[in-house]
Amino acid sequence: MSMNGQGRPTRPEAAPASDAATLTGNAGLVIEEALIFELDSPGAVGVDLPPVPATAQHLGGVKPRRSIGLPQLSEPTVVRHYTRLSQKNMAIDSAFYPLGSCTMKHNPRLNEKMARLPGFADVHPLQPVSTAQGSLDLVAELARWLNTLTGMPAVALSPGAGAHGEMCGMMAIRAAIEHREGKDSRRRRVLVPESAHGTNPATAAAIGFTVDPIPADATGRVDVAALEAKLGDDVAAIMLTNPNTCGLFERDIVHIAEMVHAAGGFFYCDGANFNAIVGRVRPADLGVDAMHINLHKTFSTPHGGGGPGAGPVVLSEALAPFAPRPFVVRDASGVRIVEHEGEAGSTGLSFGRMKAFHGQMGMFVRALTYMLSHGADGLWQVASDSVLNANYVLASLKDVMSAPFEGPCMHEALFDDRFLKGTGVSTLDFAKAMIDEGYHPMTMYFPLVVHGAMLIEPTETESKATLDGFVDTMRRLAQKAKAGEADWFAAAPRHTPRRRLDETLAARRPVLRWRPPETRAQAAE
C-alpha cells in the first residue's frame, strides 16, 4: 500500500468492479459528464453580441491573435454541463459536513441576496468616494462589529483569506518590533505549537521569522514550562490557536500572554476557531495582540469549493498604527478611505498594502448580514450551541471511539485511531465508509500531535436529530470495524461518482490540463 508520511494511504487497493454497472456509466441522477473541451461544437455560441463596428485597430504594432483554442457551446449545453458537475459534489446544503477546523455551517441565502445589491456588487473600487458612501458605510459598520466582538480597537480589513490575515498580523508585529528596536532587532524567533495549522509556520517562515515549535502537554494544551524555557529577547511572537486545534481551550492563555509580553514579544492568535467563543469571550480579554477572523467560518460566508474567503485582522493598541493600507475612517464629512500615507487619518507607520483595492467587499456584506440577523443574543447562542453540539458528539462516541484528551471540548471533538488498532481499518478507510453513509468525513490526520486524528466539528446549525443519526452511524461503523470487516472498509466508497482515486499516479505523472487528442498522441510518442 502506498502511504504518505502520516500513514495516510494515497493509492487505492485494486477493487472488484461494481455489480451495479450501467450501460452508459451513468447512475440515475448522477450522469457522466465529459470535459467542456470535449463538448466543443464549432459554430455554436453561448452569447449573442452586437456586431463589431468597422474601425481601424489601434494596437500599437502588436499583432492580433488568430486563435485561442477554446471550445464553442450553446447556453443549454453550458448550463447542463455545470449542473451535472454540481451534482457530483457533497455540500452543506445536502449533507452533514463536520469538517473540523473549517466551520461548515449553514450559509443563509439572505446573505447572498444582500451581497448582490447593485449598491455593493456593482460599485467600482476607484469611483469617487462621494459616490460610494453606502459601501464604505458597510465596511465601517462591519469593523465596528468586529471590534466590539473582539474587544480590540482596530481592524485591518484587506486580507483576502485566513492565511493572508496571518501574514497581515505577523507583518504588523514585525513592523512594530522594528519601530521599537530598529531594523536590526534580533527578535526573529516565533513560537508555534506543534498542533498548529500548517499555515502558521508557513506564514512566519515566509516573512523572515524562524519557527520554533512548542510541544503539547498531556492534556492537549501548550506545555507552559517548555514555552517559558523558550522565551527570550530574540522572541518576536507566539502564534497560538485558541481554542486550539485539539478542540480545547488553552486554560493558561492569560498567563501565557503575560509571559510573552513580559519577554517583549507579541501574541498572535489564529482565530480559525473563533466560532466556539464568538459573543461569549472577547480575545482582547485574553491578551491577544492580533487575530485574524475567517469570515467564511465564523460569519458563514460560503466556502464556495475553496474560496473566496476573507481574513480581517483585529489589532491591539500597540499594533494598530502599523495596520496595512487602505483603511476606512469615519469623520464629520462621512466615511473616507485612507489609501496612502500623508492623507488625513494616516499614521505614517502603516506597513503597506497587501492586496489591490479595499478587501473582500462581497464577503463583508454577507458577514454583516449574518451578524445583523443573529444580533448579540444570537451570536451568544451560536457559540453556546456549537460547543454543546461538539460535546454531545464527544459524549456519545467516546465509549466506542477513542478520545485522546479529557473534555469538555469546545466546538470540535477530537478522536484518534486507537479504537481501530488491530482492526486493519485506517482513519482514511473509516472516513471513506462515512461517505457511503451520506456524511462528509471529519478532518483527518490533523492535528499532527494525535495519531490518525479525526476532528469533528458539527457547528451550531445542526439539529439534535441530525447529530443522533450521525452518532448512530458512527457507532455502527466502529462496531463493524472492530468486527473485523476491514475489506468492506477498504473498498469504500462504493456509492459515489468516483471511487478512491489514485493520488500517487496524479503526483508522479502530473496531467494538469486537457490537451487536444492529436497533441496527446504526439506527447506519447
Next chain:
Amino acid sequence: MRYLPLTEADRRAMLATIGAPSVDALFRDVPQSARLTGPIAGLPAHKGELEVERIVGRMAARSVPVSSVPSFLGAGVYKHHVPASVDHLIQRGEFLTSYTPYQPEVSQGTLQVLFEFQTQVALLTGMEVANASMYDGSTACAEAVMMANRATRRIRAVLSGGLHPHYREVNETNARFVGFTLDARPADVDGTEDLAALVDDLTSCVVVQNPSVFGHVRDYSDLAQACHAKGALLVVVVTEVVSLGLLTPPGDMGADIVVAEGQGLGVGLNFGGPHVGLFATREKFVRQMPGRLCGETVDADGRRGFVLTLSTREQHIRREKATSNICTNSGLCALAFSIHLSLLGERGLMDLAALNHATAVGLAGRLAAVKGVAVLNRGFFNEFTVRLPKPAAGVVEDLASRGILAGVPASRLWPADPSVADLLLVCATETTTASDVDAFVEALTEVLA
C-alpha cells in the same frame, strides 16, 4: 433564531447526555475573568429577514452603481456584462456550500471545474500550465515575483512603471518582509520605457503589465529575450483579461510567468473584491508554483477522475518549508470565470474583445476632439490615458456631480507625483453605449470650458 435548530428541550436532553449542569459549565476552561455573563454590550439583538434587508438595503442605496450612470472606470477593474446563467449556476448549493475538494470521491464537480479552469487559463495566456487560482491579480503578481526569486535563486526584481501602483505596493510590502530588492520604475506615462538595459546577472525577473496601467499595448518579445540572455524571467501581468481575446498572448511573447486579474469575466466589480487571480507558467516550473493544482488520475475502477495534486509544495504538508502560505484559492470566482468563458467560447471571446477595442477607439476619437484634451496612447486595448488642461481629480468630481463616472484620475494612484495630476485613465467596454459617450463628451466639454 431561524438559523439555530436546537430547541430548549434538545439542549436540556443533550446536557443530560453530556453530564453537564449547564452550557456555561462547558466553558469552564476559559478563565473566569474573560467569560462574559451575557450577550455582549453595544450590539443590537437578532432581527428578522425583513428588518435586515431594510438596514442593509438602505446602505446600498447610498452608493452609485456603475450600471446606473455612464461609467468609464477601469484601472485594474473592468465592467463587463455577465450572462444571467453564470450567477444562477454558481449559486447551486453543491458549488456554493462545499469546501475545498479534499475528499475527491464527493468533490468531482469542483475538481473537474478546476481542471477545466486551469486549461482555460493556460490557453488564454498562451502558457503550458496554470494553477487553480489565487486571491486576485495583485497577490498573484506578488507570488510570481517570489516564485521567480526561488527559481533563479536571485533576489532582485525590476518592476515596470506601467505596472498598476497597487500591484507595485503589494510587491514592496513583500520585499520589505521577505527580504528582496525591487527596482520599481517611475510611472511610464507614454509607454516607451526600455527595461532591457536594467537586466543583469542578479535580476530574478522583470515584471511588465500588458496593457499597462496607462493602457499602452506593447510586444515584449525582445524584452523576454533580453531577460533570458541574463538568466532572468519575464513576468507579464494582465489586469484586463478580456484583452487576451484580441492581443498576442504573453506566452507567445516569451513570458515565463503570466498572472492576471480574472474579475472581468464572470465576477463583477464588488467594490474591489472578491476577485480571482490567474497564474500560469511553463511546465518546467510546475514544482515552484504557488497555490492549488488539480490533476487528472484514475479511480479504483480505472475511470478518469480528478484530485488535488503536488500538494508537497503546500503549507499543510510542508509547513515552514512550503512554497507559499496560501491555503485557499478563489474557487467560486474561478467557477464564475470559467462558466462565463465557456459561454463566450472561442468566437465569443474574440468578438467581445474586438467590440471592446472598437468602442474604445471610438471614444478616444471623440475625446481627442474636445478642446484641450490629448490622448497619449499609440496602441491600446479598451483603456487609454488622456491629458486634461487641468487636474483630473477635480474634473472627475465635477463630472460625478453631473452623474458621469468619468474614469480614474492618475492622482488617485500616484498621489505624490505631480507630473501625473492632469492625467485621466479612461475605459470603454461592450457596456458603453453611444449615448454614454455623447453624455461624457458633452459634460467634459462644459467642465473644461
